[in-house]
Amino acid sequence: MEDKEGADPGTEFTSDSSWILAGEPDSVSDSVNYFLDRESNILSEFGWNLQPDHAEEIERFGELDRTDTRPDLAGNFSVSQSCGEVAGGAGGSGSGTGLNPGGAADVSTSNPSVSSSSSEDPPEKSTGSGGKPPEIPSKVRKKGQKRIRQPRFAFMTKSEVDHLEDGYRWRKYGQKAVKNSPFPRSYYRCTNSKCTVKKRVERSSEDPSIVITTYEGQHCHHSVGFPRGGLISHEAAFAGRLTPAVSQFYYPGVPLHSELAPSMTQSHQVPSDVRESHAVPEPTSQLPTDEGLLGDIVPPGMRNR
DNA sequence: CGTGTTTGACCAGCGC
DNA sequence: GCGCTGGTCAAACACG
Numbered sequence: 441m442e443d444k445e446g447a448d449p450g451t452e453f454t455s456d457s458s459w460i461l462a463g464e465p466d467s468v469s470d471s472v473n474y475f476l477d478r479e480s481n482i483l484s485e486f487g488w489n490l491q492p493d494h495a496e497e498i499e500r501f502g503e504l505d506r507t508d509t510r511p512d513l514a515g516n517f518s519v520s521q522s523c524g525e526v527a528g529g530a531g532g533s534g535s536g537t538g539l540n541p542g543g544a545a546d547v548s549t550s551n552p553s554v555s556s557s558s559s560e561d562p563p564e565k566s567t568g569s570g571g572k573p574p575e576i577p578s579k580v581r582k583k584g585q586k587r588i589r590q591p592r593f594a595f596m597t598k599s600e601v602d603h604l605e606d607g608y609r610w611r612k613y614g615q616k617a618v619k620n621s622p623f624p625r626s627y628y629r630c631t632n633s634k635c636t637v638k639k640r641v642e643r644s645s646e647d648p649s650i651v652i653t654t655y656e657g658q659h660c661h662h663s664v665g666f667p668r669g670g671l672i673s674h675e676a677a678f679a680g681r682l683t684p685a686v687s688q689f690y691y692p693g694v695p696l697h698s699e700l701a702p703s704m705t706q707s708h709q710v711p712s713d714v715r716e717s718h719a720v721p722e723p724t725s726q727l728p729t730d731e732g733l734l735g736d737i738v739p740p741g742m743r744n745r
Numbered sequence: 746c747g748t749g750t751t752t753g754a755c756c757a758g759c760g761c
Numbered sequence: 762g763c764g765c766t767g768g769t770c771a772a773a774c775a776c777g
Contacts, residue, residue, distance in 0.1 A: 612750055614769060627768070631748085640768090 594654035596644070608632075608659060610639060621645035632661050 610628035618625045625642035637657035644650040 609749095611748080613771090615751075616767065616769095619766070625767085629769095638768095 594640075594652055597651045597653060598647075598649050599651050608637070618642055618645070623648065630657075630659060632659070635659050635661055 609631040611631045612626055613629050614627040615624050616627070621642070622645060623643035625640055628639045628641065630637040630639075635657070637655065637659050639656065640652075640654040642652050644652055
């Protein structure tokens, strides 16, 4: 990992990843268009039904990856599985209403074999932590089986708030210190028992005001609204909050302004083994200053405690 | 009491 | 093979 310095080791995308950038490195605008275009597809794939407008508003999301080492998944990380048919159906068509937007949250899919880390596979782990005799150590992945990555994407948000509300309820299940970063990374999981969507939240070490949120998996249910707030329309939630907040595509694991940026402008290919595509127009330089936006947007009651 | 957070430990993957 | 790091679990705890 040493070699991955600038990049966050944790995020696997880093090291060798290359970003699929839209057009030329120089022409950001092209890239943007490309993204918008591509985004729709991407988002669609993730089950998001973004309206064009929204798509534009949202400056960009990066499709992180579709990694998975499993052949079956590889070609199609379709949406689905985790929540079963639900997602599947939804995925394609968008879940009907609009589940998608709901959140930015929803993203992707879950892996067929995984229904949350827990159901991923039967366990074999001797015992999870601590030696408890778990009957089903969910954390265990079959040996020999690589960790399956679900499609995911991340976006950067300039905000004081780490955990952005997106219409879904999340439960934090872990936090880890990030190498080369003074800020810890938090791991969240959708509270819906059938939903395997996870999300990672961390702050850019270079610019603390920027929050990097990575979604993994796809919701198979509608947004539930906020914990103590009422329901929020998906669009509202999405457009209202995320829009302003979301500013850039981001390459997971890569410090926003890091040295990697340049490279991304150069490589637009994705190594065959790297199934992640990161769209990144440019690092944070153009982030709208929406600091405080979230604060205004997110009603107190809706925030995480 | 239910729900969510904190935190230490464990495991897998990956690079050297 | 070893060591490092990310990712996850789950008990304990906190809060409404």
